[in-house]
Amino acid sequence: MELMDGGLLANRCRRRSFLLGAGFLTGLTIASQWHPVLASSRFSSYPFNLGVASGDPLPDGVVIWTRLAPNPLSGGGMPVVNVPVRWQIALDENMKRVVRRGTVLATPELAHSVHVDVRGLDPDRWYWYQFQAGREVSPIGRTRTAPAFYSYTQQLNFAFVSCQDWQNGYYTAYRHLAEENLDLVVHLGDYIYEYGPQSGGPRQHNSPEIITLADYRDRYALYRTDQSLQAAHAAFPWIVTWDDHEVDNNYANLIPEDNQSEETFRKRRASAYQAYYEHMPLRQSSLPKGPDALLYRRLTFGNLAEFNVLDTRQYRTNQPCNDGLKPRCPEAFDPNATMTGSEQEQWLRKGLDQSRSRWNVIAQQTMLGQYNFNSSPGSGVFNVDQWDGYVAARNRLLSFLNQRQPSNPVVITGDIHSSWVHDLKLDFNNPNSATVGTEFVGTSITSDFPTAFIAPVQAALPNNPHTKFFDGAYRGYVRCNLTPQRWQTDYRVVSSIVDLNASVKTLASFVVQNGQPGAQLS
Template sequence: MDSLQFDRLLSARMKRRSLIIGAGALAGLAIASQKPSRVIATPRFTDYPFSLGVASGDPLPTSVVLWTRLAPDPLNGGGMIPNPVPIQWQVATDAPMRQVVQRGTAMATPELAHSVRVVVEGLQPDRWYWYQFQVGKEISPIGRTRTAPALGDRLARLRFAFASCQDWQNGYYTAYKHLAEEDLDLVLHLGDYIYEYGPEAGKPRQHNGPEIVSLEDYRNRHALYKTDPNLQAAHANFPWIVTWDDHEVDNNYADAIPEDDQSQQAFLSRRANAYRAYYEHMPLRPTAFPKGPDLQFYRRFAFGDLLEFNVLDTRQYRTDQPCGDELKPRCPEAFATQATLTGLKQEQWLYRNLTRSRSRWNVLAQQVMLAQFDFDPRPTSELFNMDQWDGYVAARQRLFQFLQNRQPSNPVVLTGDIHSSWVHDLKADFNNPNSATLGTEFVGTSITSDFPQAFIAPVTAALPANLHTKFFDGAFRGYVRCEVTPQQWQTDFRVVSTILAPEATVSTLASFVVQDGQPGAQRI
């Protein structure tokens, strides 16, 4: 049965004039290669079905993606009947949901864990909307989202925050409580949304079950994280643009190569499960639907004439970490011309975007630290992180050569992964402090994931040997707030007083600005 036949059949059953079927649901049904189960229009739930909240994402000038998942028993497979369930949705221009501008019905199917994504088209650029879901008599929380400005429109200001690395076990998500209260237009998540590990003794919170491998494992782990009320609040208040790093699948994996001794076949099966569950739990467009262990995820977002995000994927296509991975001196493999974090196709896509861009600020939103950093302060020895761009020197040099030759306007790199805060000048030659500064990198700390206390002093001791590094802090957790205008970019490192208790205060640890046309950050 093709999608048109299915749509007609479902429309006849529901007797509605305007029934909208989620593209993700159709994709799931097609993959299952089964006839659709009987639609349950008014299911009975054992508990509140919107236990994982609501979210929106991938904002464009006239459309945005809305997301929810029916899960009355979220940590045990969801607790839903194995039938499709229609979910009503509506979008309004006011918070009380009185000025409804669009409404419809999406289908939550068991093939996608009863998650839905609604691509709402025909919206006005650069404005706030509110949205809500309903199934039977159960009503979801109200979410708020915002469309991007029209392409080329003059934009006076964009405010956003970026975050990463939210190990559930390591602490509480109080940073998200404060992030949800910020005056922002969107949130950018740079990876490690979940962690795959089993329970660890002595932690403030515990993972639900052993290290995750199966599709149900990954679904339950995503559900655990999404039960957090502070994370739900941050999702409900702003549209999100997301990308992943390694822990959404397996620590430090590289393409089809796992960290441990799994067979490639077993790992690709695990990766397929992880990618499927990630898609089911994120407000992604249906074009991101995974094909087995593959999911085309890198993409671009433009905000008027002010800023473009190039959202990268540095895990799915990378070659194996050189020199045996970890922190060590670089071996010849680290300089190999064929080594890559992005793969050739994504690398060329990025260069095309930067060449064509007419935006004032051009952002690379990615996972691992781009700047060089020698962790050994002694002049006769060296230590580099092989999982970062320091293990892929030729690939970084190609990027820097492109930036030097083509000179896209104001390159800024936003990075997660390392659970600490950094600011770097991106130098044409990191070993020559007098070489040209090509751009700026802001590295955000984690929401909760640990940066070992014992590492702080050695990194601090190495700072004088890395003159391009303007700032480092490993003690605090939090997020990064950015305010961008045509004249300048301001970055505020926002940190919480503790992650070991549900309540914590927030403060600004440090602030930096980059002036238009003057690469390099200055502390204010």
């Protein structure tokens, strides 16, 4: 990799600052171009401590990401200057056959993170990428473009993950995931946890609950220093969405969990959303504007699969019945209650209705299938932070699936730190009701599912005949293999989250056949 003279590079970057601003850094570079450009990039220590990542693959492109952070746990350790960062995309892992290259500015406004929306690539192939700042080079990452739109695609291999409480356990699951044969990883939320120190896990941090932008940046940096997480990011492109802990537990729109004022929480959400963007391989279309960010989006993989990625936190109405696990109050059936907001709900329906894909994936956060946690017949106890608290909104979606019958709807879900499989029923209270789709709920990477909850959930299974599988004992990830004929889901679990050498195994496998909604044990 040829190094350019530092002064020459700085001058060239100054001349190009407007052009950069007109590209993927629209407005940001222009707004920040009055910061001096570092003429000779020298760092107090290695600047690529947080690794590299890629995401949101298209047939002709992908986003590649890094962040300059020589002192990642104390604000990043970068001066308040713009830093030119060179990037390259190659056809080989040794970075010899370079097909795209360029230079971008890492700015203080975005914590010196870099999001390069690379275009002009070939569909359905592997690429390798690397960054350079001054004389320092990043690790090499691997990524893959999507197949051409609606082209015949024989198979897709992906995994989905969620809920990675750093204090609660080691990321051994990610070490195993990085070794899988995958095209893609989908993260369904709770990438970080906002909590202060907690005892009981194998590793602790000392920072209090995070509130400010600096707090959120340092928390993401802490998580990103994990080598297993870095390996999983570097191995595959990721599609990401958030849940609640990226901001505040069980928040709903601008309503926090505790008694913060709306204005205080609005500022907190703006800080949380910005730090999320800074640390994820997202396009500029997801760049937050204050406390708002457009995260729901759609990605297509040939004619085989289309992913509808939802955001069920930013637009939802407040949880009914004062939240929690309890019998449902009348507000849980309010037709005006919403998980997604009306605009996103209409976007989802339209996309499903127009889809030409064999498998239509709804990637979202909290459990869609109904689950009555009460083992006694005739009474119900429900988690109203899930779709069980938004019954009318769920009914609208399930009725749409029944009436319009998009091809093979499959919901993938995180949040609950345990593994489930549901047949999605038009009427969950009638076992003979039509099955309109399938839901696979994945366990956490490390976050806790209390052992004391396992037996009561198992005891309630007879009251929930549409629930085909439950496990609360194991942590891990979910691996999915899609072909035109069938979808196979493997629940991959690690033997321990407190053992860095923990093994991995397949706990259970389920299959959905094309044209036959509902899962069968494989």
